[in-house]
Amino acid sequence: MRTVGQNILLLSCALFASAQLGKKCSAPLKYPTTTLDPKFISMQSFNSGDKVFYRCEEDFTRSGGSSSVSCEDGKWSKLTLKCEKQTCGNAGDLPNGHFVYERETYIGERVYARCNKGYVVKGTGFMTCKKSGWSGEFPSCVERDGVPSPVETTCSTPSVDNSVQNGGDVVVRRVGDSLSFTCRQGFQLDGAMQITCGPDGQWQPRPPRCLPSPVKTEAPRSTDGGCGAPEPVKVSHVNLVDRFAAMKEFSSGDKVYYACDVGYVAAGGSRIRRCSNGIWTKLTLKCERKLCGHAGEIKNGRFMYSGIEFGDTATAKCNEGFQIIGKATRNCLANGWDGRVPVCEAVVCPEPKVTNAIRRDVQEPPYTYRTAIRYECHVGTLVGPYEIWCTKNGTWSSSPPACREIGCPPPNVDHAYWMGAHKKMHEPMETISIECSRGYAMRGPNSISCSREGKWLPRLPQCVPYRSNWRRG
Incomplete structure (x- = not known):
């Protein structure tokens, strides 16, 4: 028979095991340059031991690390996936000039042509890095009739x-x-x-x-085994704390402290050096660039990162049909990303020009990207496109069409007549039969029709005298 103590112990163990099993993880963290696998996006709760997977964002390729993280005791493990921007590499040689690269030849960046003195750029003057490589007409440098090119500041x-x-x-x-x-x-x-x-x-x-670098010499020792001023260290981005900088003598056992530069944080080791029998101990402090993390979410756009550490930049890029409002680039500083998250605002086209054509679908402003307007005519014929749409540049794809009355003039043929109404303008598709006057013979068709373009088809006939016709006979 179990004692009361044993029962309490068993109950405690069961409750502890239950609590451990019950520790779940919430939605996975967001990491710059990566995106969560779509099948995990809608999930909000995960059991201990569950795994989720990440992918590199568009325009980025995997360069190392693991693409998965695990839920462990209610917390997600750290993602080690590394994603690097795709690059286009060298654009080639430019005779009589050279190329100037916008940055690192990442997708979306440009390379510009710069011509030598006496030459000018022929063509657009730049190419753009796309997934397929450098896109656009390859520029060339041509002679400028002896006139030197404008000098660029360099x-x-x-x-x-x-x-x-x-x-x-x-x-x-x-x-x-x-x-x-x-x-x-x-x-x-x-x-x-x-x-x-x-x-x-x-x-x-x-x-x-x-x-x-100062020649390392043994620090002068005092009678009690003290030290002189600490010699400079080679550890990157580490400096002696100010209050010790002016001190020249230290007793054995004294300590001095070091700190990371602005924008850097301690990543291991000790920040202390100790004077021991006239010699300073080795500094083990390591400093790494401070992480700024995600620069923010942009509706209808996203950030393109050079990195997420101190000194890196995040540049906003709007989706097609949207334009950026605010400063596009944020810088990773010692206290985080500077500035604010910009806004991607929909491109808006102005009110279309007034025309006598009638809109089929009444579309109220604002006219945003891809908004289409269709036209028709109640009287006359539509001249121009029946539909126009708002482009990504905030302009209409074409000018609105117009309605015009198109017809054929009276088919006046010498020595001929026709039956029916005599009008100033005959309507398209109207057909007329022509007869020659007495003593004249017809050359050509005696039945003609008015086309949609306002021309008589197949053509107007001629009426020639019988004698003339007989002689030519």
């Missing part, structure tokens, strides 16, 4: 000794282009790591320098 690529330049080996850069630098081993960066070509043709801020 920045010469700076030379920084003992550095490694990230950003290619292009000799000149256009306004807005950026370069980043890192120093070779044994040297440290003095100045900004990244610079941008300004509208005045100068780099902003000024290019950095790579100075020799």
Whole structure:
């Protein structure tokens, strides 16, 4: 027989197991550049152990990681799927000029033709990266009859000794282009790591320098085994906390603290170094770029990401037939995405021009993208398209049609007459029989019809004298 204590223990275990089984997960998290598999989108609750799968968004391709996450004890595991933007790569060589790339040759971006002095661009001057590759007419540079081309503001690529330049080996850069630098081993960066070509043709801020790293010497030891000022560390984006920067002497056992640069967060290790018998311990702190996460949802549009970490950008792109209202680009800063989520507003066409044609379907404004208006005539013939529609550019596909009365003039033939009404205008499809006067013979058809284009068909006849007709006989 079980004791009361055993029963209580069993009941507690059962309740605990039940509670563990009952921990469910809510809807999976959203991750930039990815989308949840459609079969899981409508589900709001998942049991422990359930898996869901993600896909890369349109214009992105999988570059690594797992596409699934699991519900574990009421929480979703972290998604490791990596999605990279599809690129078009190099656009080729441009004789008598060169190509300037908008950014990284991702889908939707452009490459622009820049011609050498004395040459001008023939064609559109750019190509667009699409899924199928570079799209558009390949530009060319042609001579401009000796007249030099307008000079574009550019920045010469700076030379920084003992550095490694990230950003290619292009000799000149256009306004807005950026370069980043890192120093070779044994040297440290003095100045900004990244610079941008300004509208005045100068780099902003000024290019950095790579100075020799201080020679490591053993810190002076005091009689109690103390340390001098900590030597600089090579850990990226880590700096000594300000209150220790001016201190020159430390006792054995003293600690100093380090912090991550603005926009970076600790990703492991200790931020402390300790003075031990005249030597500073090794710094193990690691700093990574701060995550900004999702930049927001855009109705009738979406964000295109260069990344979701500090320094990255998210650029809004509206669906076809919508235009962006507000600033299109958001920047990932130390405190998150700057600015606000823009709005994608439907393109609206103006009121169509007034015409004497009658609308078949009464359509009230606003006239948004793909709105169609149909016309008809109660009197006369419709000239022009019977239907016009609002295009993605906010213009109508064509001017409205008009109603016109189309007919044939009286079929006046010398020495001939016809029976029936004599009118100023005969209606389309009307048929008339013509007879020649006495003494004249007919050449051509004696029955003619008025066409929809206002012409007598097959043609007007002729009436010639019998004698003339006999001689030619």
